[in-house]
Amino acid sequence: MRIVVSGAAGFIGSHLCDRLLADGHTVVALDNYLTGSLRNLAHLAGEPRFSSMEQDITRPVAIPGPLDSVVNLASPASPKDYLEHPIETLDVGSNGTRHMLELALEKGARFLLTSTSECYGDPAVHPQVETYWGNVNPVGPRSCYDESKRFAEALTMAYHRKHGLRTNIARIFNTYGPRMKLDDGRVVPAFLGSALRGEPITVFGDGSQTRSFCYVSDLVEGLCRLMLAEERYPVNLGNPCEMTILQFAEYIRRLTGSQSPIVFEPLPEDDPRQRRPDIAKAREVLGWEPRVSLEVGLSETVKYFRMKELPCPK
Numbered sequence: 001m002r003i004v005v006s007g008a009a010g011f012i013g014s015h016l017c018d019r020l021l022a023d024g025h026t027v028v029a030l031d032n033y034l035t036g037s038l039r040n041l042a043h044l045a046g047e048p049r050f051s052s053m054e055q056d057i058t059r060p061v062a063i064p065g066p067l068d069s070v071v072n073l074a075s076p077a078s079p080k081d082y083l084e085h086p087i088e089t090l091d092v093g094s095n096g097t098r099h100m101l102e103l104a105l106e107k108g109a110r111f112l113l114t115s116t117s118e119c120y121g122d123p124a125v126h127p128q129v130e131t132y133w134g135n136v137n138p139v140g141p142r143s144c145y146d147e148s149k150r151f152a153e154a155l156t157m158a159y160h161r162k163h164g165l166r167t168n169i170a171r172i173f174n175t176y177g178p179r180m181k182l183d184d185g186r187v188v189p190a191f192l193g194s195a196l197r198g199e200p201i202t203v204f205g206d207g208s209q210t211r212s213f214c215y216v217s218d219l220v221e222g223l224c225r226l227m228l229a230e231e232r233y234p235v236n237l238g239n240p241c242e243m244t245i246l247q248f249a250e251y252i253r254r255l256t257g258s259q260s261p262i263v264f265e266p267l268p269e270d271d272p273r274q275r276r277p278d279i280a281k282a283r284e285v286l287g288w289e290p291r292v293s294l295e296v297g298l299s300e301t302v303k304y305f306r307m308k309e310l311p312c313p314k
């Protein structure tokens with residue numbers, strides 16, 4: 001297949017490109033490098049089935065030649081990034097998604113949206129099932145991301161209903177791995193960076209809020225299965241192994257053998273109190289579930305940070 005990947009120079013996008021190329025596909029990568037980096041794609045230079053274009057997808061997108069699939073990952077994704085770029089985040093979820101949907105329509109291609117567990121907001125239903133409509137503050141600081149993704153989901157369903165476009169929606173839960181930016185503020189790089197440097201590990205709130213962490217290769221496997229599926233409604237992709245953020249901080253300290261103290265800072269506004277995906281639908285529709293343990297995934301991530309990021313943080 002010939003596949004367009006938007007947001008290809010980001011963390012997940014670059015791993016997806018690697019996997020699609022390894023599976024024999026041809027990849028056209030689009031990115032405006034707002035939060036991603038060409039460094040994540042540098043190893044693909046010279047690969048004949050790979051090409052990369054600087055493209056802001058909030059601008060009209062023209063790709064010559066046939067296309068079989070469009071995968072839309074373009075969006076700031078870490079709270080630090082979307083709080084710094086709230087308007088760009090709303091723009092890419094709305095206008096950007098529209099341009100990618102139009103591209104898929106023009107080419108008769110399939111379309112996969114990478115949405116998020118943030119659609120559930122601070123969830124009152126636990127674990128989160130796809131049929132839960134969520135508890136989102138529409139005017140809070142996180143609303144630029146949450147509502148952008150909720151709009152993108154609605155737009156994707158509208159293109160399916162109106163035009164019969166073959167669409168899929170992945171609701172991705174916290175995912176981690178190599179090529180995350182050490183300074184992007186998300187909890188995995190934040191805790192690992194502090195632990196490896198021997199600096200205090202900063203837990204927000206009392207650390208009783210929960211998350212679960214999916215290794216990037218597991219997530220990419222789920223995306224590859226979903227992009228071929230006939231399921232039009234959202235499918236959760238994430239790891240259901242839930243822990244509190246304080247437990248996670250203690251786990252990171254043990255894993256890295258760090259002496260870093262754990263310190264506490266105020267909880268950011270609207271920080272979800274609990275989060276865990278119900279992945280029964282992904283198991284049933286895709287035959288998918290995560291395989292990589294937290295220990296193995298974090299060890300791979302530590303190796304990457306030690307090799308690439310720690311000597312010269314961006």
Ligand code: NAD
Nearest residue numbers: 007009010011012032033034035036056057074075077175
């Ligand atoms: P990332 O920031 O590393 O990657 C996003 C990429 O999109 C970056 O390379 C960025 O430059 C690009 N981009 C942003 N605006 C753009 C625009 N207007 N035009 C073209 N490119 C643009 O983030 P990530 O973690 O790789 O996330 C990828 C996708 O997965 C995002 O859509 C995110 O919402 C979704 N997601 C990620 C997670 C996670 O835990 N990593 C969880 C839920 C959802």
Ligand code: UDP
Nearest residue numbers: 079185186187188190202203204209245271
């Ligand atoms: N968090 C933390 N310290 C940090 C970064 C994050 O305690 O340095 C917490 C944050 O408040 C949240 C959880 O870790 O409860 C996950 O945060 P992240 O930014 O990775 O993603 P989120 O799931 O909130 O989108």
